[in-house]
Amino acid sequence: MRLKHSSLRRRVTLYTGMAVGALCIVFATVLLFVLNEMATQNLTAEVTALGEITAYNVGRGVFVNPLPPVSKNLIHPVQVVDPHGRVVAATRDLQHRPVMAHFTSKTSHQGASEVVCHSVFPTGSCHIVVAHQVYRDGDWTIYSAAPTLPFYVYPSVIAILTAGAVIFTIAMAYGARRTVTTSLKPVDTIRAQLDHIKSHNLGCRVPVSGAKDEIHRLACSVNQTLDRLEDTLGQQRRFCADASHELRTPIAAIRVQMEDAFLAPKEVDTAQLCNAVLPSVERLQSITSDLLTLTRLDAGTPCERHPVDLEELVATELSGHQINKKVVQNLTPGVTVMGHRSLLGRLIGNLVQNAQRYASSTVTITVEREEGDPEYPEGVARLEVLDDGAGIVADQREAVFQRFTRLDTARSRDAGGVGLGLPIARQIAENHGGALTVQDSDQGARFVVRLPLYS
Template identity: 65%
Template sequence: MLENRSIRGRLTLFTGVAVGLLCIVFSIVMLFTLDRLETQNLTKEVAAVGELTAYYVDRGEFVNPLPPIPRDLVRPVQVVNPQGRVVAATRELQNKPPMASFIPESPNRVASAVVCGSVLDSGRCHIVVAQQVYRDGNWTIYSAAPVLPFYVYPGVIALLIAGTAVFVTAVAYGARHTVARSLSPVDAIRTQLDHIRSTDLGRRVPVPTPKDEIYRLARSVNQTLDRLEDVLEQQRRFCSDASHELRTPITAIRTQMEAALLAPDDTDLPKLCDAVLPSVERLQSIAANLLTLTRLDVGAPLERQPIDLGALVATELKTHQIRGRLVQHLPPGVIVQGDRTQLTHLTRNLLQNAQRHATSTITVTLRRHPPIAELEIQDDGTGIPPDQRETVFHRFTRLDTARSREAGGLGLGLPIARQIAESHNGTLTIQDSPHGARFVLHLPLRP
């Protein structure tokens, strides 16, 4: 909650500062533009006063002090004769020197400038417009007006400040409200995740209706929870099955050892060892298979090398005493890239499974179908129902027909074989067969 508030606060602050800066820049540009426009208008007004005075000077009708100037156009005005002496002026400039010293040089005989510290007011600057009239020489008429402040009018800057404050507040509030609404699904997701425990992985986070980034986040979280639930369920089942498998030989060993301790004189040590040894071998086999599964689960690196798959299978067949008839077709030159130890383990598990369930014949066939190599191991036993062909690849799974501890395996051979195949970018499946079970291994051929 604090983090979400922090995000809302940071976004609100950023938005408010950004909008405030934009408003300040806009206000400065607006004030500058308004100042330029008003200054131009004021200069035209001052020039108009000078033109009116120039009209009377041209006709020789001016008097001192200068009338007649309309009251709405009254400005400080001076008339300077060709000798540079002020001969007429408005009342506030009587008996004062010229307000400026520049004269027009342009063809239209009009010029303007900003004059500071003149006879008009030593503490202010004025816009002075100079106009020349020819009447027995060049007469100069100066008219002036105080320079406008940069804010033009006090009400304008007050209005801009108030507008900026209101606009920034409104945008910041809107941004905070929008961010809060956008992050509300995140709060719901976090709350739901806080209630999910390892014992209650069936719950899922709420998925918002708008298909935005938070919608995709919620979907990803739920998919992750689905995978996590599957993994934990598989782990629980694996631990339960492993405990069950380990308990059987351990119980047998304990029973035999306790019986020997109760009657040590009647115990035949060689017979005791012969009785205990199968249980020890079963424990050793379970431990070895569990270690192999652990290495496969963590993705231990493979020592990949070119391997003649036909030669590898033939070698493994020689180490097995196959009961019944063996039919094999293993052409040379089917080269795959893989780990020899793991591929040998895979082949051994498939052959042991076939030998365990075959009635009389095991058929081993290797084919080359670029870009894959296909190894087929088929027995003529009772087969596997189609609805259980994936079940046999679950760890510690044995079908009902193979529940006998003497005839059945540990339920780890086929899962290990499939995981080895997948670690080599291959597949291991059970396919249709007229009789028995037909395991098909596909591995990429070496390029």
């Protein structure tokens, strides 16, 4: 099985075991190297001491062949070589053997050491050989030796290190698995709760741990996501219900007219029937067109953008609408934004239609430039549409941007609104990197659009 398909517990356990095992191998290797160096130094010092004792006896002329061991703890090969290079005395294991080495010490007070490997020694292995010189009717050389130590020094050392590394690796891997298992228990609880949440119980939330750790932040993020999902689905359900209600009204009107015409076809005036049905058809067309526009805006469908002069665009939109109220224009020339001309025209048209629908007598439209906003380094294009109607209370200013929302249902329907114009206008503003809000005014409703300037 590939590791990427394994559980997190298994992967962490395996990686921890491998990492700890590798560290144990490195540690054991370094420790063995240090122990070998220390043991070799001690062994060399021991062989040097043996050579010095033998050299002292040779200098006094007190030595016999074979050489007896100096003590029970210093039993190593020793040879005494006379000035002519002949072995005149040696320990029992080197009797009748040639000289074990051919190097000498540079001074009589300090020995020289080398590692020598040949068959002079009974075991045939490598030995640490230390040479001492003493003067007695010539330069005599005393060689003392001891077998070199293996890398692991003693078998018990490698056994202890191996057993310790295995036990430590297993303990660390087990501890890592236990830690991961304990840490992931809240995650399993969150997963189980998420599996339980369906469309009919979106009010359920995952448990949040008391510790302020990553799991706590994960649970909070999941609950926030569920909050947004619940709000979105709630809005979708309300949207579907409201859309069905709005579509049902003109459809019912058309059905009544058609059924009346079907029951008395000879009494039907075609022109009169068309005039009666046409407003309902136009209402259906308006609703479906608005719904299609919202769908495209929600999907973020890309569109070509060009520099748009807001003063010229406002004048064009005003000339294309039938306005039965007085319009006051405060338009600053040269206020240009980067956007889709048709969509920005739709935004202005929706705001103007909304304003004249509720204005008492006057609609004021202002276009100007603002500077000094840190969110818009290049400046802000400000479009304001103000009516002198009843206005909107502060706690309902965000509600007007919800789809199919009408603060006064009967009045809004009589005026021809379906509650989609302002949501479309806000979505267009946001898709252009701006915002649409309702701000305070002395009288009426003040809708303010802020868009980044094009420089």
